[in-house]
Amino acid sequence: MQIIRSHISMNLSEFQQKTSSSQKPIVIDFWAPWCAPCRATKPVLDHLAREFNEKVEFLPINADESPEVLQLLKIYGIPTVITYRDGKEVGRVVGAQTEPNFRNMFETLSSGREVKVPLPSFDRMLRLGAGVLFIMIGLSTSNWLVGGIGVIIAFMGIYDRCPIWQAISGFFKREEKPL
Numbered sequence: 001m002q003i004i005r006s007h008i009s010m011n012l013s014e015f016q017q018k019t020s021s022s023q024k025p026i027v028i029d030f031w032a033p034w035c036a037p038c039r040a041t042k043p044v045l046d047h048l049a050r051e052f053n054e055k056v057e058f059l060p061i062n063a064d065e066s067p068e069v070l071q072l073l074k075i076y077g078i079p080t081v082i083t084y085r086d087g088k089e090v091g092r093v094v095g096a097q098t099e100p101n102f103r104n105m106f107e108t109l110s111s112g113r114e115v116k117v118p119l120p121s122f123d124r125m126l127r128l129g130a131g132v133l134f135i136m137i138g139l140s141t142s143n144w145l146v147g148g149i150g151v152i153i154a155f156m157g158i159y160d161r162c163p164i165w166q167a168i169s170g171f172f173k174r175e176e177k178p179l
Contacts, residue, residue, distance in 0.1 A: 010061055012068040020087035022057055025109040029060045030070065030080045037096035038079045044099045045081070048106045055110035083109050091115030127157030 010018070019026060029045050031038035042060075049058030063070055063078050073082065073089075083091035083105055091105060108115050131154025138147025 015069045024057045026057045026084040052106045
């Protein structure tokens with residue numbers, strides 16, 4: 001069984017070499033010892049890393065010791081968990097997640113499917129509620145701009161479940177062609 005180190009620090013070239021040469025998909029946890037949400041998610045991620053050890057590689061990278069990597073990946077908040085397959089980023093979540101959400105990431109990554117992180121119920125309801133509030137204010141004041149903003153906010157609460165949005169966004173996703 002692979003021993004999971006408590007943290008890894010990497011410079012930019014080490015990170016790029018590791019993500020491009022790994023034979024297995026990679027789950028990378030960017031964390032810091034002072035970060036309370038990071039400490040809360042660490043046991044869950046360590047457990048899943050041991051469970052999926054044969055199929056997925058797990059790298060807990062200390063954000064304080066790897067600033068070049070954070071800058072390259074545009075990581076502005078921790079914990080941030082990024083998944084890689086064949087040297088390409090295929091999923092990203094920022095902030096503490098539930099065990100089922102992290103498990104879903106490991107399972108889909110190990111099975112070769114597309115990594116999709118569902119919108120948490122609280123966030124979904126918050127967006128829908130705020131959107132409805134803006135729509136109601138826009139309608140009651142005849143301010144179409146406020147109403148339009150409400151529609152956009154409400155849509156952000158359901159976009160990941162909208163089949164029309166999935167069809168349109170799937171159409172615009174481009175496959176990268178090798179040079």
